[in-house]
Amino acid sequence: MTDPRPTSAFDPGNTDPAVTGRLVDVLDQLAASPGVRRLRAWAHERLAAAAGERTLDVGSGTGSETLVLATAVGPDGTALGLEPHPGLRAVAEQRAAEAGSRARYLDGDALALPLPDADLDAVRCERVLQHLADPARAVAEMARVLRPGGRAALLDTDWSTFLIHPASPAIRSALATVVQDAAATPDAGRRLAEWSADAGLAVDATASEVLLHDHRSVTWPLVQMIGGEAVTRGLITEAQRDRLYEELAAAAERGAFHLSVTMFAVAAHRPR
Ligand SMILES: C[S@@+](CC[C@H](N)C(=O)[O-])C[C@H]1O[C@@H](n2cnc3c(N)ncnc32)[C@H](O)[C@@H]1O
Numbered sequence: 001m002t003d004p005r006p007t008s009a010f011d012p013g014n015t016d017p018a019v020t021g022r023l024v025d026v027l028d029q030l031a032a033s034p035g036v037r038r039l040r041a042w043a044h045e046r047l048a049a050a051a052g053e054r055t056l057d058v059g060s061g062t063g064s065e066t067l068v069l070a071t072a073v074g075p076d077g078t079a080l081g082l083e084p085h086p087g088l089r090a091v092a093e094q095r096a097a098e099a100g101s102r103a104r105y106l107d108g109d110a111l112a113l114p115l116p117d118a119d120l121d122a123v124r125c126e127r128v129l130q131h132l133a134d135p136a137r138a139v140a141e142m143a144r145v146l147r148p149g150g151r152a153a154l155l156d157t158d159w160s161t162f163l164i165h166p167a168s169p170a171i172r173s174a175l176a177t178v179v180q181d182a183a184a185t186p187d188a189g190r191r192l193a194e195w196s197a198d199a200g201l202a203v204d205a206t207a208s209e210v211l212l213h214d215h216r217s218v219t220w221p222l223v224q225m226i227g228g229e230a231v232t233r234g235l236i237t238e239a240q241r242d243r244l245y246e247e248l249a250a251a252a253e254r255g256a257f258h259l260s261v262t263m264f265a266v267a268a269h270r271p272r
Contacts, residue, residue: 020087025221027061027088033217035209039265042207043124043153044068046267052076053121058110058142059083059128063092063103069124070096070103081105082113110138118147126155127263129195130188136195143199148272152201153265158189161210161262164223166251171244174235178226179261189264201268213259215252223248223259 030036044065049055049072057066060081070079081103083089089105096103108114110128123142129135142152162179164172180186193203213219227244230236236244251257 015087017087020085020091022221022225023085023088024062024091026219026225029219029221030211031062031064033211033213033219035211035263039155039207039209039263040065040068040126043126043155043265043267044072046205047122047124047151047153049073049077049079049122054078054119055080055122056113056115056120056124056142056145057081058113058123058125058138059131060092060105061088061126063088063095063105065124065126066092066103066105067096067099067101069122070101075102079103082108082110084109110141113141113145115145117144118150119145120150121147122151122153124153124155127157129154129156129192130159130183130185133184135185135188135191136198139195139201140199143196143201143270146201146270148270150270152196152268152270154192154196154268155263155265156188156192157183157211157261157263159183159186159261161189161260163258163260164248165258166247166256167244171236171240174230175226177235178229178233182226182229189262192264192266196266196268200270202271203266203268205267207265207267208262210260210262213257215255215257218248218252218257218259 049069051074053073055069055073060066060083063081066079066081073079081092083105084107092105132138159179162176164175196203227241231238231241
């Protein structure tokens with residue numbers, strides 16, 4: 001990995017099965033969120049992967065969106081998922097086998113894609129750039145491997161938009177520090193168009209969705225990941241964390257809970 005600041009949870013060196021299991025839980029719960037589903041649908045529609053095309057999902061995680069690409073390109077096409085985390089790659093491979101999909105998963109780094117120039121018709125990259133210290137270089141790599149006329153869809157969170165309630169101002173500030181620091185580039189969402197333009201891509205459209213976890217759909221593994229990290233870093237005590245969880249759970253129980261963050265997306269193409 002050439003990224004000097006991979007986040008601990010997504011560090012490919014972190015092969016602890018318990019950590020991988022928690023990552024899969026978080027990714028699966030986010031995948032079920034209506035905002036993520038809508039933004040993914042928008043991005044797939046703009047990407048418009050067609051039968052016979054060669055496509056890539058950079059940082060494919062559990063591989064769900066590579067499966068969507070594989071269906072779109074059909075038996076004559078190629079859907080690759082690039083994923084450096086061996087545990088996530090194994091989950092993606094297993095899910096593709098179970099689904100009878102032709103999606104294939106590769107080890108590799110977004111900063112040095114293992115593909116020749118102008119090799120692909122379409123590339124997507126979701127919630128990966130925020131984990132890179134040099135995301136502009138990763139977008140330049142995606143532009144390099146696209147053929148002239150090839151399409152790109154970039155989706156990412158902007159962590160300055162993280163809101164949680166109820167929590168006291170001090171706890172809110174500790175949790176905001178955790179989410180901002182967990183990402184090497186926490187303002188990735190607002191910079192997708194900038195990086196696309198810098199890479200020579202023509203930006204065609206932008207979109208956003210607020211990922212709203214209401215009291216019926218609280219992503220508890222995400223809340224616990226953030227709370228646990230706040231304790232590990234000494235920003236809050238264990239007692240404060242436990243009280244926070246109790247207050248959030250009680251609020252969720254009576255419909256008074258709020259957790260949200262905004263995700264942005266850009267659709268672009270490589271000019272001919
Ligand atoms: C938040 S997850 C998103 C996974 C998936 N794209 C999704 O939307 O569910 C971030 C992903 O980026 C991957 N990742 C981290 N550093 C990477 C790098 N340098 N190159 C490619 N992928 C990377 C992680 O392994 C992880 O799968």
